[in-house]
Amino acid sequence: MAKQIEISGVGCCLVDYLYNNISFTSEIFSKYVSKRSGDGGLTPGQLVFAEEFEKFSGQDFESTIREITKGKPADKVNIGGPGIVALIQAAQMLEETGCRVRFYGGRGEDETGKYLQSSLAKTPVNIDNYKRVNGATPSTVVLSDPHFQEGSGERVFINSIEAAGNYLPKYLDARFFSSDVVVFGGTALVPAIQDNLTDLLAQSKDEGCITVVNTVYDFRNQKANPDRKWPMGKSDDSYSNIDLLITNHEEALRLSEETALNDALIFFRNLGTGAVMVTNGAKNITLFAAKNSIFRETELTEMPVSEAISEELNKSHSGDTTGCGDNFAGGAIASLGLQLQNGSTKINLKEAASWGIVSGGFSCFYMGGTFHQKEPGEKQKRIFPYYKAYLKQIDEG
Template sequence: MSRRFDVSVVGLYILDVLGRPVTAIPDGGNVDFIEEIRLTVAGTAGGTVVDLAKLGLNCQAVGAVGSDEKADFVINRMQQFGIDCTHMARLDGVETSATILNVRPNGERPALHCRGASDHFDVSDDMLGDVLDCRFFHLGGTGLLAKLDGAPTARLLKAAQEAGCVTTWDLVGAGPDTWQFVEPLLPHIDYFIPSIEEAEILSGITGVEENIQFFQSRGVKCPVLTLGADGSMVAMGDERIHVGVYDISVVDTTGCGDAFTAGFIAGLADGRSLEEAAHLGTASASLVASGLGSDAGIVDRAQTEAAMAAWRA
């Protein structure tokens, strides 16, 4: 069946304001000087859709921005990458979701976040036909999507599967209350792509294999756990595929998980094996880690493939 989009990316869209390197916040009204400040489209949906577009996939963004100058930047920037923004709602009276990130010299990034418009959007019935006109349906941002979290997300993922879409999922900021939003989603997720830390918070248990079995037993087809410096683990049935990290110099880890997701989806869209999809995810995340912001490093598919080949040589 022909689909209009390779990927529909639904969920959390954020404007990130990043500065580096930040070693401390100046006292009082004093000023310190840093090397770099950037604005980027970010979030578990926004960062992913930008990276997917850079990797050559035809994408639509589905989410919300506010009625402010931040919204103009987010929409305009995505359109520059060829992303369809027809279903990016502009909501009156609320701010665009945004984060200020003070990036430390070691790549850590303490954040200040304004929840904003992403808490106020939903996917209405009249949008479903367009939103599900895709090969892959990615939902990112569970936990910071107040109106969509829980049963509405479960219905949306179920509808995506019934429409023949491959469903992929990621969350943000797992906490003690997040499990109630996540549990109803699990039977409708083909590729479940959290970090091991997020998975452990959700499950309440520790260990990679233990979490794989926990989520498989609750309906997830393929858990894909990112393991930080230990790479990633992909689990399909009894098969376990571990892909290690590449030897890179880390500048900023903002958006690395979103980049991994984008590369992994791009690999699946190519028809690659799970191992090769995970390598493309790792290459995408490595490029993003080499610069400031969630869209740093990745230029296009050819450059990403070349970098991956060099790292694996």
């Protein structure tokens, strides 16, 4: 009988209102582009809080969105957020394996919250610990330009934290800390969890958990101190208790206060982080695993994106990149769970990255971060051929 592995995650869960084909080079959009870091304006690839964007624009949020979108309704309403989207991807890839995925988070008592509750109930993620807390349910307006950056695509995120601001560390119970793997996903959008990461990570390691942190753009700290590095909890002590850090290129630079990625990776390594994966849109993924970590030692390595997926996207000349990074994280977490279940004493980081790469790439084939399956195992079956093709690609490369 396969060993049961429990993965518990806490972090950002919200409703995404997705608007596709919004030109980031249009005159209307250009009116609302950020002039300086942290000023509340829009920047492709970054997140801003709705209240800060409202101050920047000088008019109410709804009116500005109507202007930018030319009054059209959202193209799609979907489950969003780096915490839950990564866990849904992991759970979909782990169906019928004996690995269980559990989510901890908060929503409001409103129609948006009821939509999330009912939608999440249709996924393989256990949501027994998805709580009602004070405040409206968090949401994000996602503006997507699939033609930006020569067809690579990019998004802008305008977030309303709402009830996530009232989700507290005390809601993480003994079962969370008894899990094989704990994931802190996009906690910059769940402030009380983010600010207490140092203690939460230390407690997780004391209880014997493997720890994963996947990040999101930290607008709160970027606005407060645009020229200083973003904190990871109360102190840099957090990094020594992170087994796997998954971040993107810009976030890696802001977390380390470095200007070059290699220097950022040295920063994380020197602070004792076990392994790091850095995504960079359609460019190569960069990773390493330290010698004394749960992973096989892996020197600084670059891995390419999936050629098979890129070729299909090029044929259609478009792709919605919403949720690529979150699904990448989910694919890597799923591989981590499977390798633990198979009794691996040292996790193969490149294998985990391979699943992350095809998972992130596959998300460009549908709109929004969450793929809604028609039947259990559907997404797993559809991604597997890309995984096999990717193994052949890197073997031949």
